[in-house]
Amino acid sequence: MLNFxxxxxxxxxxxxxxxxxxxRDDVVxxxxxxxxxxxxxxxxxxxxxxTFYGSYEELLEDPGIDAVYISTPNAFHVxxxxxxxxxxxxxxxxxxxxxxxxxxxxxxxLAKSRGLLLMEAMHYVYHPxxxxxxxxxxxxxxxxxxxxxxxxxxxxxxxxxxxxxxxLMGGSFMHLGCYCLHFIQNILNAPLRLEGLxxxxxxxxxxxxxxxxxxxSEKGLSEFFFxxxxxxxxxxxxxxxxxxxxxxxxxxxxxxxxxxxxxxxxVLETRSDISNMSQLPSNTFYQSCYDFQLEAFMNSLNRGxxxxxxDSRHAALLEQGQALIKPLAPFPHREKLLLAS
Numbered sequence: 625m626l627n628f629x630x631x632x633x634x635x636x637x638x639x640x641x642x643x644x645x646x647x648r649d650d651v652v653x654x655x656x657x658x659x660x661x662x663x664x665x666x667x668x669x670x671x672x673x674x675t676f677y678g679s680y681e682e683l684l685e686d687p688g689i690d691a692v693y694i695s696t697p698n699a700f701h702v703x704x705x706x707x708x709x710x711x712x713x714x715x716x717x718x719x720x721x722x723x724x725x726x727x728x729x730x731x732x733x734l735a736k737s738r739g740l741l742l743m744e745a746m747h748y749v750y751h752p753x754x755x756x757x758x759x760x761x762x763x764x765x766x767x768x769x770x771x772x773x774x775x776x777x778x779x780x781x782x783x784x785x786x787x788x789x790x791x792l793m794g795g796s797f798m799h800l801g802c803y804c805l806h807f808i809q810n811i812l813n814a815p816l817r818l819e820g821l822x823x824x825x826x827x828x829x830x831x832x833x834x835x836x837x838x839x840x841s842e843k844g845l846s847e848f849f850f851x852x853x854x855x856x857x858x859x860x861x862x863x864x865x866x867x868x869x870x871x872x873x874x875x876x877x878x879x880x881x882x883x884x885x886x887x888x889x890x891v892l893e894t895r896s897d898i899s900n901m902s903q904l905p906s907n908t909f910y911q912s913c914y915d916f917q918l919e920a921f922m923n924s925l926n927r928g929x930x931x932x933x934x935d936s937r938h939a940a941l942l943e944q945g946q947a948l949i950k951p952l953a954p955f956p957h958r959e960k961l962l963l964a965s
Contacts, residue, residue: 657683698793766867777856795831800852
């Protein structure tokens with residue numbers, strides 16, 4: 625039995641760890657920590673968690689905790705991942721794991737040196753249909769990839785939401801752009817650089833609510849685009865891919881399942897001019913991306929395979945983006961992205 629501890633009482637905990645754990649008999653959430661003791665106690669009582677702490681340090685000192693799930697604001701991920709690894713805990717950390725390439729390499733090196741599993745919670749990639757699509761794209765089913773347009777949007781967060789706080793590394797680029805960059809880097813599997821990133825802010829000092837960017841391959845022959853926004857009316861994601869052998873559009877790529885009552889249904893849709901597309905897995909009732917993510921985490925531990933499930937190239941692109949951010953203005957290919965939906 626693996627004993628998990630949760631660092632923070634963030635809303636994402638419910639879908640990302642608490643519900644997936646409740647469906648398994650080989651793992652349990654044993655403890656939760658908040659910086660506020662009363663909040664930790666209330667949260668533990670609400671979810672039937674046996675132990676609660678008023679500081680993250682206390683949870684990490686608990687010898688009965690084998691692994692931690694970290695869902696603090698983005699700005700604190702590196703700090704608490706490092707502390708957890710130093711306390712010999714396996715780590716599942718919300719994305720983005722780190723805002724810089726060097727910090728990501730440091731965390732990977734630390735996890736390896738201590739024989740611990742470190743996973744960045746890029747949940748979408750563990751869905752069977754998404755995994756198969758990525759494999760087929762990497763294997764050249766659509767030929768050499770010539771262009772990609774990726775988009776991910778959420779409905780507007782309420783006033784005061786931490787996602788508006790730039791000091792906590794909020795914003796659509798860090799919260800949503802990480803998915804777009806991760807996918808593009810993953811399927812191309814070649815060096816990329818972020819050429820430009822323009823953003824719109826709700827207020828002058830707040831984090832971005834819309835970002836538009838472009839990436840280029842190392843040879844500079846191909847260009848790829850993405851758009852993220854907090855201004856959609858609902859969760860909306862798609863990717864358009866043009867390859868030398870055909871075209872592909874994937875709807876709901878970053879949210880391939882959605883809840884329907886007490887179960888989850890597949891909402892991933894693909895359209896292509898390639899007629900011999902393989903049949904994608906469907907009807908994964910009761911299983912969300914987070915279920916598959918936890919399954920991958922547990923499978924790695926059960927195999928004794930502590931290879932970090934982190935892509936440092938993704939962190940390098942995030943770091944480039946932070947250096948390139950500028951106010952949204954006339955932007956090369958902006959209309960292509962704004963009209964892509």
